[in-house]
Amino acid sequence: EVQLVESGGGLVQPGGSLRLSCAASGFTVSSNTMSWVRQAPGKGLEWVSLIYSGGTTHYADSVKGRFTISRDNSKNTLYLQMNSLRAEDTAVYYCARGGVHIVGVTAIPFFDYWGQGALVTVSS
Amino acid sequence: IQMTQSPSSLSASVGDRVTITCRASQSISIYLNWYLQKPGEAPKLLIYAASSLQSGVPSRFSGSGSETDFTLTISGLQPEDFATYYCQQSHSTPTWTFGQGTKVEIK
Numbered sequence: 001e002v003q004l005v006e007s008g009g010g011l012v013q014p015g016g017s018l019r020l021s022c023a024a025s026g027f028t029v030s031s032n033t034m035s036w037v038r039q040a041p042g043k044g045l046e047w048v049s050l051i052y053s054g055g056t057t058h059y060a061d062s063v064k065g066r067f068t069i070s071r072d073n074s075k076n077t078l079y080l081q082m083n084s085l086r087a088e089d090t091a092v093y094y095c096a097r098g099g100v101h102i103v104g105v106t107a108i109p110f111f112d113y114w115g116q117g118a119l120v121t122v123s124s
Numbered sequence: 125i126q127m128t129q130s131p132s133s134l135s136a137s138v139g140d141r142v143t144i145t146c147r148a149s150q151s152i153s154i155y156l157n158w159y160l161q162k163p164g165e166a167p168k169l170l171i172y173a174a175s176s177l178q179s180g181v182p183s184r185f186s187g188s189g190s191e192t193d194f195t196l197t198i199s200g201l202q203p204e205d206f207a208t209y210y211c212q213q214s215h216s217t218p219t220w221t222f223g224q225g226t227k228v229e230i231k
Contacts, residue, residue, distance in 0.1 A: 044210065
């Protein structure tokens with residue numbers, strides 16, 4: 001059974017740092033595209049970052065230069081290092097596995113499994 | 125790519141047929157996915173590639189559309205379907221974007 005369990009959330013002051021972890025079971029993190037998606041209180045969903053199986057990473061403009069996605073293959077765990085945190089980074093952060101649907105030569109990505117989320121609150 | 129859902133909320137009764145629309149600001153072919161989210165829970169994939177039903181999702185859910193206009197239909201609303209629904213485009217990899225959500229409430 002595929003499971004994703006986030007940890008590491010909490011209260012941090014503006015300008016501070018926090019590292020989120022996402023422990024996976026039932027599949028291999030390094031063989032899949034993995035993403036972080038966040039949801040501010042009462043708001044919609046925002047894609048934050050992803051890491052491809054090959055190791056290439058991408059970030060939303062809103063976090064570029066401040067957040068770093070990584071993984072530990074030996075622990076089958078995904079991470080999100082968040083630095084220079086701002087009030088607008090306050091959100092529930094979800095890790096999500098990327099699936100893909102092949103149509104001819106086209107690959108259509110989607111998020112097929114999600115963790116339960118970790119709340120990050122940035123406030124003084 | 126901007127994704128716009130309508131309506132933002134709706135009230136319906138158990139057994140009703142419900143339709144939610146999602147419009148993309150530019151053509152995205154069928155790179156469109158639908159998710160359901162209940163309060164305090166993570167999103168759950170319902171439909172991928174515009175019309176393909178995710179394994180385990182009841183057949184009362186269906187999706188259609190292509191290019192810029194998409195629809196999620198629930199045929200026979202059940203009590204467990206009252207939730208918020210999001211569309212998501214995966215055309216502009218990797219900067220995927222979501223619609224603002226449609227909240228389905230009990231009438």
